[in-house]
Amino acid sequence: MKVWIEFTYKTPKGLESKFSSDVLSAELALSIANDIQKTGRLKNIHFVDTKETTWSMKELNKLLSAVETEPHNITMYFDGGFDNETFESGLGCAIYYEKNGKALRLRINQKTNNLDNNNEAEYAALYFGLIQLENLGVHHLPVQFIGDSQVVINQLLGEWPCMEEVLNKWADRVEDKMKQLGISPEYELVSRKKNQEADQLASQALNNIEIESTIELEQKN
Known part of the structure; x- marks a missing residue:
């Protein structure tokens, strides 16, 4: 499954900017998102697949866990x-x-x-x-x-x-x-x-x- 990450980054001074990643495998996107989230400066992070369906981190984690036992x-x-x-x-x-x-x-x-x-x-x-x-x-x-x-x-x-x-x-x-x-x-x-x-x-x-x-x-x- 291919997705891209969309999120809002907030600086310590309160400035905000929206970012979007390249298209990645869902597994890699989750790994990167978890790493970025450790900064504590992310807002409204979500994932969009190639059908333009939006997924939260919880939803995408649940999906990947479900398909892990399937091809x-x-x-x-x-x-x-x-x-x-x-x-x-x-x-x-x-x-x-x-x-x-x-x-x-x-x-x-x-x-x-x-x-x-x-x-x-x-x-x-x-x-x-x-x-x-x-x-x-x-x-x-x-x-x-x-x-x-x-x-x-x-x-x-x-x-x-x-x-x-x-x-x-x-x-x-x-x-x-x-x-x-x-x-x-x-x-x-x-x-x-x-x-x-x-x-x-x-x-x-x-x-x-x-x-x-x-x-x-x-x-x-």
Whole structure:
């Protein structure tokens, strides 16, 4: 969850000025706010999330305590591959998240033969990833989706029109699942090189190598 801090600072002589921070993770924002609050010169401190909902320190602390045991701080890399000779598709997803104070990564892929082209495979990979988020119990949280498909990312951002009926149906299917799970999506388009992990999973699926593994990652200080 991303928020920014808004507060009023009062000097010893009674002068006041309002300040607003950069956008931060909720955990970091609370830590900074607690540190600043030790000066004893803050007034009206609160937090605003990306939906412009305002939170008090007590409310934000309560929220973070509640989500600590559920998946949060989620980033999903997705990619779809399509074989023009066999008309088979490979779907790959790498999902990074935190739960119970641990940093985790789920890698999973799937092979399918009911798609017609690469763009469909890319949409199917994103939807396949949403099913994995649903299985993890993700709900009512922001999620960052990272892929190398200009078509999928730009269409879902509303920057490109979706003229093909089959892709329009996929876009509706993706957005309906997002609404069902209460997910607030953040999309990022990257190069294929920066999406190598998901690309490899999709390629392995095409080669009949099934992957499904979750590991704990070393957390950065």
